[in-house]
Amino acid sequence: MIWFTYIVFSVLYFSCKKSSSPAPGNNTGGGSNGGSSLDTVYQPVDPPVAATIGWFLNSWQPKTYVIPAQYRDTVAPAGNATVTVQVDMNQVITKVSPYLFGNNANTWMGQMVTEPALLQYITDLAPHIIRGPGGSISDVYFWNQSSAPPADAPDSLYDGSGHKVAAGYWYGMNTQSWTLSIDHYYQMLQQTHNEGILTVNYAYARYGTGPYPVQTAAHLAADWVRYDHGRTRFWEIGNESNGTWEASYQIDPATNQDGQPAIITGQLYGQHFKIFADSMRAAARETGATIYIGAQLLDAPPASWQTETDKNWNAGVLSEAGNSADFFIVHDYFTPYQKNSTAAEIIDSGLSVPGRIMRYLNQQFSQYGVTPKPVALTEWNIFATGSMQMVSNIAGLEATIVLGELIKNQFGEASRWDLANGWDNGNDMGLFNIGDEPGAPKWNPRPAFYYMMLFQRYFGDRMVASAVQGSSDVLCYASSFTQGPAAGLVLINTGNTPQTVQILLNHFAPANRYYWFTCTGGNDNGEFSRKVYINGYGPAGVSGGPAANYNQILPYSATASPHIQVMLPARAVVFLQIPARHG
Template identity: 50%
Template sequence: MKLIIKHISVIIVIVIVLQACTKAKTPDTTIVTTDTGNGGATGSITSPTDPSVAVSQGFFLDNWEAKTFTKPSVQNAAKPTTTASVTVTADFANVVSKVSKNLFGNNINPFTGQYTDAGVVNNLTNLSPNIIRAPGGSLSDVYFYDLPSGGKPADVPAELLKADGTPDPTTGYWSGLVTDSWSISLNNYYSLLQKINSTGIITVNYGYARYGLSDHPVETAAHYAAQWVRNDKGRTKLWEVGNENYGNWEAGYRIDVTKNKDGQPEILTGQLYGTHFKVFADSMRKAASDIGATIKIGIVLTETNDQSNSVGVQNWNAGVLSSAGSSPDFFVVHNYYTPYNENSTPETILATPSSVTSSMLSWVNTSIQTAGIAPKPIAMDEWNIFASGSRQQVSYVAGVHAVLVLGELIKNQVSMACRWDLANGGADGNDHGLFTYQQTGTPDFTPRPAFYYLYYFQKYFGDRMISSVVTGSTNIVSYASSFNSGEAGVTLVNKGTTDQVVNINFKNYYTGANYYYYTLKGGADNAPYSGIVTINGNSPSGSVGGPSNYTAIAASSSATSGGILVTVPARGVVFLVCDKK
């Protein structure tokens, strides 16, 4: 429809220009008439306002970056002819949270190669994890960054103790100055970060403070951590002390008191760890100050109620927080969402992101409040699923789960997370790795399905989450976003077993001419846990992962006129972005 406006149009233009030159925060209520039935607003709109930064996000949002949407190559796609039974309404004016690039992190471990291959580097550059945690989960508590392969300090025992108190004949220590092709060196870790434009978070060896044989093992271990900070030369801003130290699987959980020289108990307690943390933090901050660097140091908490912990320290959080007080800069939790080693169904797996994320944050906040200390930012720097028995961890369902986790973290105002892990190996490819490693019949570092879900989520999710509401189905989950460049997007997840046609409406947003989207779904192999993913109909050439041309696949494109409609396949995901007017 065309509007013929004469003299009054000059006045309207002047008003609009004057409004654009001011920084007033009053709502923009300019009246614009648009085509009806295009999924957008048809009257006055309210401009979005960013919410204040939540304490749970804190400094993890300091490096927030505005995003500009780049229109991909497109192929015209016919709209669904079936009537939409589901409606998603996204409100452009209601900003839930800014989106931190620290959410898309991952973990590296020291036994999956040197990460110098050009193909690996290229895929990681495309993935853009932004932050990589090292040196590798539980191995962090037996890791010595400045020793050669096979090296160990003189003041560590030949054998550590198992959870039951017996010596572990398989005890081994890990080193940073390695040259073996199968084990990454510390220098190559730093080099990888530079190549893929990412930064790091480093876990220092807390276990050494427990099993060390010197007269003062805590001070010795803290000094060693501080030396790493100095040698890091300001490259790493985020550090944490120990890994899952509440667990009976960790080095230092149980020590031989006959060899300990500073009177530590046999079994670690939360209070003792919290006390030791302050020694580490003081030494590490002094080291950072000596080199003119500023660092943040995280402390280990449990993600669930630990008052009856059967595989580790009970009342860990209470003890840690009471003794560490205000010393930590942030709180660290890990979460593997599904029941341990259960042959979980897709329904069980896909139900966990919402419920488990919510209960985890509730528990952490309760722990903080009970301890009477100030809240701090929260980092979930290990997460995945424990489900096993049907190759769940390497299936496309794990990719759908990853999308849901990221969406729930943003919605709950968490701004730092690292998935576990880039590559792992073991059980012939049935492991947590985002890439294959030592999987029969498949080249090492072939991207698995979850890789593609993570790639498209970050690329087609904006820099702010906006609110969205779903009606007509409990199986459809929506996470809506906006780009600083003006576009709006919606990520749709179908947790159900039948395709769903979804109609998308935007409030307080004038839609442009077209919308673009990518549809990801699993294959027919190993039902219901396919090991492949198809992207807009493009399939992989092999039996693992997705299409190799994933960066060049054309987006499906349809006109907004007549409504924004899309089919979300059974247990599929659609990443959609709509033009601005």
């Protein structure tokens, strides 16, 4: 794939070059042949906004690159490069949605606003959007209650095996220290400078025992919109409602008063979606708020072993509600469920899954005659277990690849699952230690935190075209900063052999210096090190990264003459910034 991409890029680019452009390999690049005016060199033209991003770009802002005042002066690696990366700064793939760096909060994290260390980490992470109240809990969550559900909510619900179990409801007005109230969720967003995306309790429309369960549940959701009063623009109706593990999947028809079937279908969800959306939009109009409402889809063709609900889900939802939804929601956990996946398998999933999702959804839109709309991946992570994969440096490297692929494949929104979870012998999807990881302080960031933070800090506001030659192990995601201007590159070595990488910039005149951060794993826990080192600085304890001083780590810097060249260690990421030459 890498070689094919490079050949196609080279043919398209070099066949279109003007005679005044520099020869390949001239890293000063540009149509002005290194002249004094950057306007004749760097002139990006934005393509039309992809429908799958849509209005998620309404909040897009140009990013400014600031040249570091201090740096660690370093000699660029000597000798011939083993890999060449060619970047066309004028070939814009897409503007970068600010909502692709999101995460998930949940109701068992505690009140959050009482945890200053956690709030500072979230502020530095700058995910821009944080989802609540938390996955499947949304099905049993009553935002306006403090200790008891409504009278028409049954004491027991069906589990994934079809057995009735205690309902286990959660409440948005519960202010006890062990849970997260809706008001403290709002305060956390305000204090960390993020937006929210909220999932309303759709399952209540299924298991409610009153005479009009759908209308009652839709009214509850609309009242939440009123209470929210414009603080939240993005709303989801339900969570994985097709799943056998969800409270929406199976109900007792004997206690249902509006003739619903025992097992949910996509068609039924689509019919209910429209009722919810109408009520919620009416509530938004009352408060003068603008809201966007998402419907759930499956992001891959159902396998033969899946339920009939799954096999017909997208057909039912798109046929009934495809034109009523403002955006579409998918979830994906990339690797096989509870498989002890290798590092190579995890890395490959990061490369392949986002593109596979988008191709499938576009095919589904076409098949069912629905106009493509923004796509939100509101839960993603890996399912790999058994070797502490989820808390490893490889998980951080994979997260870096996923972010690049989400941008390239033009998603509108994405939220990784989740901010904190539970240790479970290292099978912990949490970005932070909730307090039960042996030998690690509470809220200690896992490696993925550092990778995702550096990506959103040092990747620009536009993705531009790049091509790699020399090794199929090396990936590049390239960007431009509008203000500066500057180039921001994410270089990833997925292999076990270090590489020397040379950067060739076309339509861009680089300044005399360039700057970078290198992220590598440790030598603990085989290929799944629980540590990450940034420019050589790592954790003081058994896991994570340089939590005490990550904001004080200086970038490496070298002169750009005669080449822009960096060392890319095995299974490592380099975040590279190249300012433009002025004058």
